[in-house]
Amino acid sequence: MAADAVVAEGRALVWIPDPTGAVAGRRLEPAWLPVFYNPVMEFNRDLSVVALQAYIDLYAPHKPVTIVEPLTATGVRSVRYALEVEGVGRVIAGDIDPEAVEYAARNVRSNGVEDVVEVRRADASALLYRVSREEGEPVLVVDLDPFGSPAPFMDAALAAIGHRGLLAVTATDLAVLEGSKRRVALRRYHVRIERIPQAREIALRVLLGYAARVAAAHDKALRPLLAYWADHYVRAYMLVERGARAADRMLEECIAMARWCRDLGHPLFEGCPTPTRAPELGPLWACDLGDEDFAARLARLAPERYGYLASIARIKSLVSVLLEELPLSRGRFYYETWALAASLKIDTPSRRGLAEELESRGWRSSPTHLSPAGLRSDAPLVEVVDAAVKLYHHRRGARGPSSRARLEV
Numbered sequence: 205m206a207a208d209a210v211v212a213e214g215r216a217l218v219w220i221p222d223p224t225g226a227v228a229g230r231r232l233e234p235a236w237l238p239v240f241y242n243p244v245m246e247f248n249r250d251l252s253v254v255a256l257q258a259y260i261d262l263y264a265p266h267k268p269v270t271i272v273e274p275l276t277a278t279g280v281r282s283v284r285y286a287l288e289v290e291g292v293g294r295v296i297a298g299d300i301d302p303e304a305v306e307y308a309a310r311n312v313r314s315n316g317v318e319d320v321v322e323v324r325r326a327d328a329s330a331l332l333y334r335v336s337r338e339e340g341e342p343v344l345v346v347d348l349d350p351f352g353s354p355a356p357f358m359d360a361a362l363a364a365i366g367h368r369g370l371l372a373v374t375a376t377d378l379a380v381l382e383g384s385k386r387r388v389a390l391r392r393y394h395v396r397i398e399r400i401p402q403a404r405e406i407a408l409r410v411l412l413g414y415a416a417r418v419a420a421a422h423d424k425a426l427r428p429l430l431a432y433w434a435d436h437y438v439r440a441y442m443l444v445e446r447g448a449r450a451a452d453r454m455l456e457e458c459i460a461m462a463r464w465c466r467d468l469g470h471p472l473f474e475g476c477p478t479p480t481r482a483p484e485l486g487p488l489w490a491c492d493l494g495d496e497d498f499a500a501r502l503a504r505l506a507p508e509r510y511g512y513l514a515s516i517a518r519i520k521s522l523v524s525v526l527l528e529e530l531p532l533s534r535g536r537f538y539y540e541t542w543a544l545a546a547s548l549k550i551d552t553p554s555r556r557g558l559a560e561e562l563e564s565r566g567w568r569s570s571p572t573h574l575s576p577a578g579l580r581s582d583a584p585l586v587e588v589v590d591a592a593v594k595l596y597h598h599r600r601g602a603r604g605p606s607s608r609a610r611l612e613v
């Protein structure tokens with residue numbers, strides 16, 4: 205391993221394979237490395253460290269927590285959990301690739317966390333079933349960070365996680381989750397979707413909805429603590445609770461079909477306001493995209509304990525937007541101003557102008573991390589359309605007929 209490189213990430217120093225043969229232009233191409241390591245995902249791992257600490261503080265403060273990371277590659281994530289999060293009892297890091305297992309074991313030793321992290325060569329699902337079912341280890345946290353889709357591992361993860369446990373999932377198959385590969389979406393996530401302007405929110409609601417339905421098969425319910433889109437992936441942290449009744453309630457309240465109201469450029473869970481051909485999308489997660497207390501905890505922890513993280517500024521700015529948009533995410537999609545304007549054949553209103561107009565009418569609104577031009581609001585679609593049309597006419601100096609009349613509502 206003479207030509208290996210060492211990278212510093214968080215409190216860890218991590219051995220990775222010689223990167224010289226895996227550089228395209230000035231970028232490291234992680235998939236070309238014999239063992240996967242993606243520096244772009246440092247943000248994902250930094251935020252994972254803070255999120256795991258927030259979860260332990262809020263939901264598992266008095267027990268040593270067992271974590272399984274069954275797709276570990278170099279082991280960087282597991283090593284960092286052991287080094288940087290208080291309350292971690294045991295981490296089981298697995299990979300099917302013997303070379304990955306070698307690197308992970310070496311990283312565990314070189315970072316001095318052998319007492320906490322155990323590395324095993326195993327298939328991810330087999331490892332999760334074995335640890336939780338055969339060995340009877342009470343697993344509280346599972347972190348799935350695969351190439352592409354986590355769907356093949358979801359059943360084993362949700363079978364393994366105990367009461368009030370945490371499922372953390374990354375999905376990089378955005379072309380599928382965002383509706384560009386419709387047949388794959390049906391095959392992998394059992395949803396019928398198409399690509400719409402709010403594709404990033406569709407991706408989050410497909411992933412959460414799929415995880416929820418798999419959880420229900422195990423008489424478990426789940427609730428998103430944090431879910432976001434970034435770079436080339438979506439990531440979700442979900443609290444898992446045991447109970448058939450809770451699972452029934454979750455399916456009843458939080459899994460729904462949406463209608464793509466094409467002529468208004470917006471999807472709605474409650475059906476479209478105009479009579480139009482509106483394809484169904486789903487089933488999707490229809491409830492909140494996260495938990496305010498959890499996000500508030502993250503917002504406090506990040507500067508207090510994790511000021512040393514390379515991506516601390518990005519974490520703070522993401523969490524502060526999430527804190528604003530979370531309360532407006534239940535049962536509603538964000539409004540994409542350019543899509544609304546294109547469908548109404550008007551100029552795109554400024555996000556801020558539209559927010560102010562809605563606020564003057566008594567509705568709340570917030571930005572969304574999903575789109576710089578997008579906004580969330582508790583205002584119904586007809587009100588947002590009316591506000592956008594009013595702003596347009598105002599800018600052109602003439603007040604046209606209210607679009608509310610045109611929508612006949």
Ligand SMILES: C[S@@+](CC[C@H](N)C(=O)[O-])C[C@H]1O[C@@H](n2cnc3c(N)ncnc32)[C@H](O)[C@@H]1O
Nearest residue numbers: 240275276277281299300301327328349350351
């Ligand atoms: C994207 S990498 C993991 C990256 C890592 N979690 C990190 O934060 O750097 C995915 C890993 O999953 C492993 N893998 C793929 N299929 C697997 C399976 N069925 N069981 C176990 N490991 C698998 C691959 O060998 C690869 O190392």
